[in-house]
Amino acid sequence: MAKAYHEALHPLxxxxxxxxxxxxxxxxIPAHWxxxxxxxxxxxxxxxxxxxxDTLTLSHNQLIVFDSKEVHSIxxxxxxxxxxxxHVDKKLASVKFYSDNGK
Numbered sequence: 001m002a003k004a005y006h007e008a009l010h011p012l013x014x015x016x017x018x019x020x021x022x023x024x025x026x027x028x029i030p031a032h033w034x035x036x037x038x039x040x041x042x043x044x045x046x047x048x049x050x051x052x053x054d055t056l057t058l059s060h061n062q063l064i065v066f067d068s069k070e071v072h073s074i075x076x077x078x079x080x081x082x083x084x085x086x087h088v089d090k091k092l093a094s095v096k097f098y099s100d101n102g103k
Contacts, residue, residue, distance in 0.1 A: 045076060
């Protein structure tokens, strides 16, 4: 993976959460990382996500969560793809994880 860049975000406000919609026409978003945790929810199209040493395909109605500082890139063969993008500042927001296996 090429050298990653830091994608600086606008301040996330008092709640530590920023929600936006991204409509992208570029077939490639180079390797980058954020200080905040990022949740991408695919609204249409199909993309390949590269994170660390893994590659996976994300399609309509699927989501992926990147921890803060996790390097990732996005590649698509679709002419247009849209994401709901949620950034969470883990220092400001209380993040709890639920496990359905009782542990």
